[in-house]
Amino acid sequence: MTTLVIGAGLVGSQVARLLVEDGERPVLMDRAAQPKAIGEIVDLAQVALIAGDILQPADIAKAIRDHSITAIVHTAANPLLTLGAQRDPFGAINLNIMGTVNVLEAARVAGVRRVVVSSSNVLNHFLAGGEGHGDPMNEEGFPRPTTFYSATKQAIESLGLNYARWCGVDFAGMRYGAVFGPWSGDGGGGPSNVVREAMRRALAGEEASAPAGAMEWVYSKDAARGTVLALRAENLGTRIFNITMATLTTPRDLADAIAEVVPGARVKIETPAATAVSLPDMQSVSDQSIAKKVLGYAPRYDLVAGLRDLAEWMKARG
Numbered sequence: 001m002t003t004l005v006i007g008a009g010l011v012g013s014q015v016a017r018l019l020v021e022d023g024e025r026p027v028l029m030d031r032a033a034q035p036k037a038i039g040e041i042v043d044l045a046q047v048a049l050i051a052g053d054i055l056q057p058a059d060i061a062k063a064i065r066d067h068s069i070t071a072i073v074h075t076a077a078n079p080l081l082t083l084g085a086q087r088d089p090f091g092a093i094n095l096n097i098m099g100t101v102n103v104l105e106a107a108r109v110a111g112v113r114r115v116v117v118s119s120s121n122v123l124n125h126f127l128a129g130g131e132g133h134g135d136p137m138n139e140e141g142f143p144r145p146t147t148f149y150s151a152t153k154q155a156i157e158s159l160g161l162n163y164a165r166w167c168g169v170d171f172a173g174m175r176y177g178a179v180f181g182p183w184s185g186d187g188g189g190g191p192s193n194v195v196r197e198a199m200r201r202a203l204a205g206e207e208a209s210a211p212a213g214a215m216e217w218v219y220s221k222d223a224a225r226g227t228v229l230a231l232r233a234e235n236l237g238t239r240i241f242n243i244t245m246a247t248l249t250t251p252r253d254l255a256d257a258i259a260e261v262v263p264g265a266r267v268k269i270e271t272p273a274a275t276a277v278s279l280p281d282m283q284s285v286s287d288q289s290i291a292k293k294v295l296g297y298a299p300r301y302d303l304v305a306g307l308r309d310l311a312e313w314m315k316a317r318g
């Protein structure tokens, strides 16, 4: 079995690490790989790192053919996720939707068994409408995404489910909470970078900032573990999974957790006016029961454990 991991960033590099720990030699494909950052997460000697662009269908087909790929984990997305898509809607729509269609289509043609795609927990939070209360005969039966990024993720899920329904592609979509974790390269979303910067500042003895809104997080190692569980599950049955810490973190919680991990840390909570579109004030926690029942997923890292692991990693690399 050889897995193609597309997108070698914050999450993709952790997926590759877990696959290596399982004894696999995964193929990591990225159009702009950052080998130094990837090498800090997974031993580059244990993976095949290749260049490839999901907007070029031939690149995906070649990777599948050259490496006898049997399963795909697709984590590539537009730079800076929610924030990036608000700035460049066309680029994000093209990459997230057509790039994913290219991956699903290549899997269909080549007969790749399973395709696990990174969706996002923004689909649980960035929503408006639904006054028709789930009545499909009503124009406002269902809430709709309120950002370009979440609209692309909704399209990806719908298209993946139809590739499963009609084409035999064994699709799964992973709705991660906002991800933070070890990563020294560019990438991740706005919230990922906010936590990284806050922890860097706290460790350097500088004042750190916590965003004003409540958030639902997941540690990158848990996001990757949920993804690998979906890759390995015998029968999926259901195909969309919430993968988060299963808690709502208030700004005070985040500030306290940073201070618990870095004693004496000073953390300022941003005023709501500074809150970016990617850092909303979330109101509720995603239901993890399907991920638990079908995949056996439960988060191993709560906020303090995740921040502690991140701090250890940052200290180890100086």
Ligand SMILES: NC(=O)c1ccc[n+]([C@@H]2O[C@H](COP(=O)([O-])OP(=O)(O)OC[C@H]3O[C@@H](n4cnc5c(N)ncnc54)[C@H](O)[C@@H]3O)[C@@H](O)[C@H]2O)c1
Pocket: 006, 007, 008, 009, 010, 011, 012, 029, 030, 031, 032, 033, 052, 053, 054, 055, 074, 075, 076, 077, 078, 079, 080, 081, 095, 099, 118, 119, 120, 121, 122, 175, 176, 177, 178, 179, 180, 186, 187, 188, 189, 191, 192
């Ligand atoms: N980071 C988060 O907070 C978060 C939260 C929820 C969901 N997600 C989703 O998880 C997935 C992984 O996120 P991440 O934080 O690891 O992102 P990341 O930016 O760290 O990694 C994405 C990688 O995809 C690569 N890529 C971009 N376009 C490509 C293309 N055309 N062809 C090949 N590679 C390409 C980039 O070079 C990058 O290395 C994404 O789909 C994202 O939408 C992330």
